[in-house]
Amino acid sequence: MRVRFAPSPTGRLHVGNARTALFNWLLARGQGGALILRIEDTDVERSTRESEEGILRDLRWLGLTWDEGPDVGGARGPYRQSERLHLYQSYAAELLAAGRAYYCFCTMTQLDAERQAAVVEGRPALYAGTCRRLSSEQAHARIAGGERPAVRFRVPDDHDIVFRDLVRGDVRFHADVIGDPVILRGDRTPAYNFAVVIDDALMAVTHVVRGEDHISNTPRQIVMYEALGFTPPAFAHLAMVLGPDHSPLSKRHGATSVAEFRARGYLPEALLNYLALLGWSPGADQELLPIDELARRFLIERVGHSAGVFDEEKLAWVNRHYLKMAEPARIAELSVPYFQSEGFEMAPDAHGLEFLASAMVIATSSVDRLAQIPARLRQLFHYDAEQALADPRVLDEMQAEAPQRVVRALATALATASRLDRERFRSVAQEIKAQTGLKGKQLFHPIRVALTGTAEGPELDLLVPAIDRGAELPASAGLPRVEGCSERAAAFVRALGRR
């Protein structure tokens, strides 16, 4: 089995295309087949190397590996259409010689007018066949006269073209609804339908898995396979990915590209697992499975027929799962750019990363995406007693006598205590409880406010030890300075006294 993913490098990798790539990958990996990456860059106007590199980068980030492609090579390259122009031209010449293709001198204006007229008259909007009957003498004379004709494929008329779609079953088109497609443009570059056929045939692709938008191209391609003496591959057309309003997923729905989802802090394994669930099911009651297991279970015949709405809420849920599963060290490293873009100045060394990793569970247990980690851990690196008391709600709470007693007891206890770990923090809390007679929220909320400067945040049991571990960190760790709990408590009491 040989499958392929064939993006055109005209922009970012869209999640819909990523899903097509994934399904190809699942099919190839599940069956021990090969995946080919081919760059469809025959549109020189829109294709860019930047886009190509971006697409490759996004695919690699997702972990979708390929066996042949422009970067890794392979026996049936080159893998960029722009480097295969001679092949298309030589097959076109062959079709021309066999009378299966002909030169077309129609102008764009003429073609547009014909199309419009056809729609108005209720006829299918197809090529009228004006140049079909031109003799080769006439054609060559016009070429000699300086005209640059396109080449059209002569679709045999009056017969049915049927193909068995692996996901949809038999699909039937009548040849009369297919106009003669252009295979070579006036500038001798190939048109999509032709290049695809030549490439898939020459690259020995056995299964073409692509978007549903190509379903009506399939009959044109099949007649070309036949004219060229190639055996058509099996086809499988995947339903579209839609936005919440059931229109194709686009910018106005928010993020659409893999790069954007990466930037928002989704993990590749989460995006992949989510995408696999969109149009397919790995089995009743099971959704969250490692990619290899998905590949093992994947059956192209079991892919759904109808379009699917992309649901970022569900993606977020999948991501939470993988965030919890992931190695803290990995997440710590991935989180650094997010801290930086939130204004935290850091360039952690190994110790810094180790500390960050040790604190990471505080964030990963309660956050959707990497981008939310800095906000969740802000209280670790940022403390300002004055600023805390500037918050009317905090000030209001501290107006009462009981919380003040808690805070003062806390400052006193911490003044002599060594750095807090979980147990020492608990015993300090017990001490204050005994001293003040307060418990529960009455006890812990003032502690939280004094130590974090905020009324809400992660569990103190986790946060407090992390703060005091951070306070021990040398400057060389490359993290913002962490003010320890005893300093925080003392500062808070001083600030309170000034009020």
Add this chain to the structure above:
RNA sequence: GUCCCCAUCGUCCAGAGGCCUAGGACGUGGCCCUUUCAAGGCCAAAACGCGGGUUCGAAUCCCGCUGGGGACGCCA
């Protein structure tokens, strides 16, 4: 306009003629856990588009309608 594809909770899936009083997940609501916010646990509400057939029996098969989507480029 012509051709093609599609149709189960708001969303994603399960359902391959009787296992369906239609199952799971996300989201939503409630409850629980809890020192706060989250996270987590439990419970609940929520769907077979409509009309005809076929069959003893249809969410499942057939036809039509309606609705959605795609294609009709010298874009891919």
